[in-house]
Amino acid sequence: MKRKTTLSQLVPSESAVVLRVVGGGPVQRRIVDMGMVPGARITVQKFAPLGDPMEIKVKGFNLSLRKSEAAKIEVEVG
Numbered sequence: 001m002k003r004k005t006t007l008s009q010l011v012p013s014e015s016a017v018v019l020r021v022v023g024g025g026p027v028q029r030r031i032v033d034m035g036m037v038p039g040a041r042i043t044v045q046k047f048a049p050l051g052d053p054m055e056i057k058v059k060g061f062n063l064s065l066r067k068s069e070a071a072k073i074e075v076e077v078g
Contacts, residue, residue: 002078007042007056008070015043016075023072035059036073 010016018040021031035058036042045055045062053064 002076004074004076006071007044007065007073007075008054008067010044010075010077012044012046014077015041016077017041019074019076021073027069028072031065031069031072034063035061042073042075 004019005016007016018036018038020038021028021036040058043057045057047054052067054067054070055062055064056070057063
């Protein structure tokens with residue numbers, strides 16, 4: 001069964017598909033420019049020792065995102 005959530009709620013090794021990026025302004029633009037576009041598959045790699053930032057893999061690249069940025073990315077798991 002598929003569930004919708006935000007990227008910040010995923011745990012390491014969990015994968016999802018990007019549905020949309022919410023918000024606006026330069027942060028949203030930067031997230032989209034990094035490849036977080038609708039349909040992109042994302043896998044959470046790991047979290048920093050204090051839980052923020054998180055490392056993800058998208059389109060063959062490893063990226064680090066703050067959890068506040070990841071909360072703007074709606075994904076579908078499953």
